[in-house]
Amino acid sequence: MAIPTDPIWVDTLEALTELCQRWRTQAAIAVDTEFMRSDTFYPIAGLIQIGDGHGCYLIDPLAFDELTPLTELMLDEQVTKVLHACSEDLEVFNTLLGAVPGPIFDTQIGAAFAGCGFSLGYAALARDLLGVDIPKGETRSDWLQRPLSVAQLKYAALDVAHLLIVYGKLLQRLKTDDRLAWVKADCADLVEAARQPVDLDGYYTRVGLGWKLQPRGLAVLRALSYWRETEARARNIPRNRLMKEPQLYELARQMPDNINQIKRIEGMPRRTIAEDGETLLDIIAKALTQTPDQWPEKFDPPLGREYGSWMKALKAYVASQAEAHELPSEVLIRKKEYEAIVRSAIEGEPQLSGRLNGWRFDVIGAGLLQTVQQVRAGENA
Incomplete structure (x- = not known):
C-alpha cells in the first residue's frame, strides 16, 4: 500500500x-x-x-x-x-x-x-x-x-x-x-x-558551580536565579541573554555592592548591567539580610576520587546487565542516578531514586544495591 x-x-x-x-x-x-x-x-x-x-x-x-x-x-x-x-x-x-x-x-x-x-x-x-x-x-x-x-x-x-x-x-x-x-x-x-509546575525557586540548584558556595552565597544565588528565570519568561527572551551561569555564580560569590564591581565580572552582558544593574544590587543586598535559618543547605561536592572504584563497579554491573538484555546501558540508568546511589551508601543505607524502583528494579535496581553494599564492605574490611 x-x-x-x-x-x-x-x-x-x-x-x-x-x-x-x-x-x-x-x-x-x-x-x-x-x-x-x-x-x-x-x-x-x-x-x-x-x-x-x-x-x-x-x-x-x-x-x-x-x-x-x-x-x-x-x-x-x-x-x-x-x-x-x-x-x-x-x-x-x-x-x-x-x-x-x-x-x-x-x-x-x-x-x-x-x-x-x-x-x-x-x-x-x-x-x-x-x-x-x-x-x-x-x-x-x-x-x-x-x-x-x-x-x-x-x-x-x-x-x-x-x-x-x-x-x-x-x-x-x-x-x-x-x-x-x-x-x-x-x-x-x-x-x-x-x-509538573516549574520550580522557579529551585533553579539555583542547577548552577554547576553552586557546590563551591557557602549557604550565605547560596542565598544570593537562589535570589539571582529566581530573578533570571522570572525575567526571562516575562520578557520572553533566552535566559542566557540576561546572563549565563558563570556570571550568576560570580555574582553570588563576589556579592558586589556597586555597579563598578558588577562591570568587572567577566562576561556580564553590557545590556544587563545598564538595564538591570541596580536591580541586581538590590537583590543581592536583600538576600544578604536573610538570617542563617533562611539560607539554603550547602550542596554536596562532586564525588571524590576515593569513590571511583564504587562508580566503576556499578557501571561494570550495569554494562553486564545491558549486554545480557541486549540494551544500551544509557536506557537503564543516568549518571546522576549512579551518583545518588553512592551518596546514599556513604551516608548510610543505599537507596534507589524513583525511576530505579519501577521496572528497572528487577533488571538492575536490586543488583545495584547489592553491588554498592559489596564494594562498601570491601572498603571497610
Missing part, C-alpha cells in the same frame, strides 16, 4: 474540528511540530503535523485564535500520540495549548528498547526499519514565514508520513521481547515530568 505523503494544509476551525473528531476515533496518530526559538524564551509554533495513515495534515497555528479541538485531541487518553524525540514537542504544545499531550509513544525511546540503537534520529530509524530516505534539508527553515515553500511543506509532511509504520514495527518487536510496558512507563514519565 502506497503511503500518502502529499501535504494537506489546515487553516480553518471547521476543517480542524472535523479532523480532530475523526482522529479521536483512531488508536494512534503521528504528531510532529516545527517551531522557532532563536530569540525567545518560549518556542513559537510554526506548524503542527499530524499523520493518520490516510494523509499528512499540516495545521497552521498562526491562522487560529483558539485551538480547542486540537487540545481535546492531544489530551484524549484513548488516542496514542506517536512522536520522535518528543521533549521539545511537548514544550511546544504546552506553550501553544497550555496542555501536554498524552498518552505518547516516543519512537526514539521505543527504538532503543527494540535494539535499533540509542538516541537514534528519525531519518536513520526510518531508513533502518523501512528503507526510506527522509531529507532533512529544511530543518533550520523559517517556519513562521507565510507562505511556506514547497520544499518546507514536503519536508513537514514526510516527518509524519511514515511515523505510524515505524510505530507499528517497533510495537511488534517490543511485544515479542516483552518490553512494551517498559517503553510505555518511560513515555508516561516524560509526560508527567512535562506536566
Whole structure:
C-alpha cells in the first residue's frame, strides 16, 4: 500500500474540528511540530503535523485564535500520540495549548528498547526499519514565514508520513521481547515530568558551580536565579541573554555592592548591567539580610576520587546487565542516578531514586544495591 505523503494544509476551525473528531476515533496518530526559538524564551509554533495513515495534515497555528479541538485531541487518553524525540514537542504544545499531550509513544525511546540503537534520529530509524530516505534539508527553515515553500511543506509532511509504520514495527518487536510496558512507563514519565509546575525557586540548584558556595552565597544565588528565570519568561527572551551561569555564580560569590564591581565580572552582558544593574544590587543586598535559618543547605561536592572504584563497579554491573538484555546501558540508568546511589551508601543505607524502583528494579535496581553494599564492605574490611 502506497503511503500518502502529499501535504494537506489546515487553516480553518471547521476543517480542524472535523479532523480532530475523526482522529479521536483512531488508536494512534503521528504528531510532529516545527517551531522557532532563536530569540525567545518560549518556542513559537510554526506548524503542527499530524499523520493518520490516510494523509499528512499540516495545521497552521498562526491562522487560529483558539485551538480547542486540537487540545481535546492531544489530551484524549484513548488516542496514542506517536512522536520522535518528543521533549521539545511537548514544550511546544504546552506553550501553544497550555496542555501536554498524552498518552505518547516516543519512537526514539521505543527504538532503543527494540535494539535499533540509542538516541537514534528519525531519518536513520526510518531508513533502518523501512528503507526510506527522509531529507532533512529544511530543518533550520523559517517556519513562521507565510507562505511556506514547497520544499518546507514536503519536508513537514514526510516527518509524519511514515511515523505510524515505524510505530507499528517497533510495537511488534517490543511485544515479542516483552518490553512494551517498559517503553510505555518511560513515555508516561516524560509526560508527567512535562506536566509538573516549574520550580522557579529551585533553579539555583542547577548552577554547576553552586557546590563551591557557602549557604550565605547560596542565598544570593537562589535570589539571582529566581530573578533570571522570572525575567526571562516575562520578557520572553533566552535566559542566557540576561546572563549565563558563570556570571550568576560570580555574582553570588563576589556579592558586589556597586555597579563598578558588577562591570568587572567577566562576561556580564553590557545590556544587563545598564538595564538591570541596580536591580541586581538590590537583590543581592536583600538576600544578604536573610538570617542563617533562611539560607539554603550547602550542596554536596562532586564525588571524590576515593569513590571511583564504587562508580566503576556499578557501571561494570550495569554494562553486564545491558549486554545480557541486549540494551544500551544509557536506557537503564543516568549518571546522576549512579551518583545518588553512592551518596546514599556513604551516608548510610543505599537507596534507589524513583525511576530505579519501577521496572528497572528487577533488571538492575536490586543488583545495584547489592553491588554498592559489596564494594562498601570491601572498603571497610
